[in-house]
Amino acid sequence: MSAMRPDRVNILLVDDQPAKLLSYEVILGELGENLIKAGSAREALEHLLKTEIAVILIDVCMPELDGFELAAMIREHPRFQKTSIIFVSAIQITDPDRLRGYEAGAVDYVPVPVVPEVLRAKVKVFAELYRKTRELERLNAELEQRVAERTAELQASTERLQQSEQRRTLALAAGRMGSWDWDVATGECHWDEGQFRIFGVDPATFMPSAEAALRAVHAEDRGRLSTRARRILASGRASDVEFRIILPNGEQRWCIASAAPTLDASGRAVRLSGVTYDITERKKAEHALRDLNGELERRIEERTRERETALAQLLEAQKMDTIGQLTGGVAHDFNNLLMAIMGSLALVKKRLPDDPRTMRLIDNALQGAQRGAALTQRLLAFARRQELKPESVDVPRLVSGMEDLLERALGPGVRISKSLPADLAQVRVDANQLELALLNLAVNARDAMPLGGTLGIAACNETAASVPGLKPGAYVRISVGDSGIGMDEATLAKATEPFFTTKGPGKGTGLGLSMVHGLAAQSGGMLRISSQPGKGTMVDLWLPRATPETSREGAVEDRAPGEDAVSKTAPCTILLVDDDALVSTGTAAMLEDLGHMVIEANSGADAIELLRTSPRIDVVITDHAMPGMTGMELARRLRESHPSLPIILATGYAEFPQSETDELALPRLTKPYLQEELAAAISAVAETVSHQAKVIPLRPR
Structure with a gap:
């Protein structure tokens, strides 16, 4: 590997695979340049904003932003519009791909597998081009410096020739530059046309003076400008100062004044001469660049959040599917066991003599088996594997029909408040499961109100166009709220997780809200919970409205034989x-x-x-x-x-x-x-x- 060059340039390598980055580093190491590696588009952009880059090597296929998107974003930045970009592609490159790459700002393509000699040759060409460009810029700067030095030498030959040449040169700046001269002893000032133009005043009517110039300066910058002028006069050294001026028409402009003193034989400053540069456009460009950088960072953050959200949704879906498969298998085996237990107990009960103690024990065993069956149904509801029999359900009628059951479950300390409008649309849902869901929510509300309170059941017609988690369409929102102790954010985040409960050992399965959540999702709706400590809890159950077709289907009731x-x-x-x-x-x-x-x-x-x-x-x-x-x-x-x-x-x-x-x-x-x-x-x-x-x-x- 060659030794590092003293004038080496920075080459940015962008690939999400560490092994490929290492191979590029080995291949390009012989060039002796400074290699910077980035494992993602975001990391690459961070390097670009902090480092001067000569050549960028980008992998076309990356998970966060592909090479085309990254190149387009790089080209949007003014600093990188001429930076050389080389694409590396492991797939067959077609003519449309090449056109798209060139439109995105690429200067060349390298196919995979990479031929080391080819890659080195291409990168070397663009690195040398960058280096030669910088060298040319340096030579130009040196030339300009020599010209400036020569000009200074010529100006030193005579003071008047210097002033005349300075005014003539500055007058050619087309309003962007102006020269001035101030006699400290007499206060006499001389401005050229450019200076009058910058300050927006008419040379025929405006009398230039140090006081008049200072009055045009922005009030916040006057003190700083005066202090700098006194320092120049006291030190005898030239200096620059940046300030704002307010034109007669109220327009604000940014300026930089470069001032140098003229000293007499005793070393005392007797004149102050200088040039004023109008940098308003440069300031606007800086602000625009800062805004562009901010917008670029915002867009990167937005895309990152969108991808993170999509990934989280995918992981949640995979988790639900895994839980569903596990739950299904457990439910099948568990229901088979309950089937054998319940059937055998029922037959034994019919054949045993009518002994109250024995009957009580058998009834107790049957109730335990039935509770196990209910627990299995709640697991299936959470995992969205339960068997639903959707039909058109009249919510006010359903709530009215189970009001006695709710009152017994809630006890005398809880008052029920209903707000169910007469024009409420019917919903498409399994009626028995909806009853069980409402009962679960009511029991949870009762437990959250140990000293009593109010349980509110309300419903309204809703149309969802852009509600997160819902497909656009017509819904009925059923709200069950309580005036209880409420939940903090940590508890609320886990409320619908299976087996999570705050009721203490032996007082809850942790499947009530999970079952309601599963029923809503399996029915094509969703569950939303809002709560604050000390302010109660509100559970919103969104269910799809029944269409005329589903209403006719729901009107046909199952007729079980008596x-x-x-x-x-x-x-x-x-x-x-x-x-x-x-x-x-x-x-x-x-x-x-x-x-x-x-x-x-x-x-x-x-x-x-x-x-x-x-x-x-x-x-x-x-x-x-x-x-x-x-x-x-x-x-x-x-x-x-x-x-x-x-x-x-x-x-x-x-x-x-x-x-x-x-x-x-x-x-x-x-x-x-x-x-x-x-x-x-x-x-x-x-x-x-x-x-x-x-x-x-x-x-x-």
């Missing part, structure tokens, strides 16, 4: 398909207790084989989540071979779109289900078969 219909269902032969032996045994026992004959199969393949050898099957009840062949796949196979055979699909959670079951017209049983629900499902398919002219009659046994 106890009479269930009891009148004729005994039949049922093929029960489930890979879990506990669930299969418990369900078979419930079916036999209802008077049906049960044939069990532990897989979809076994079920198909049994149907082939046992044609006297009246109804099939199948689990969905089974290895090898799911219940949905089994149903499709049976629709092809036995198109009229009634099939009931049982599932632990909503792991497939409702449209698939709708397509096959499959009734659903959600685990864990009770014997009454099982009987109702069989009664419903039996009724369907009878309506279809008994294509497969249910045969009594």
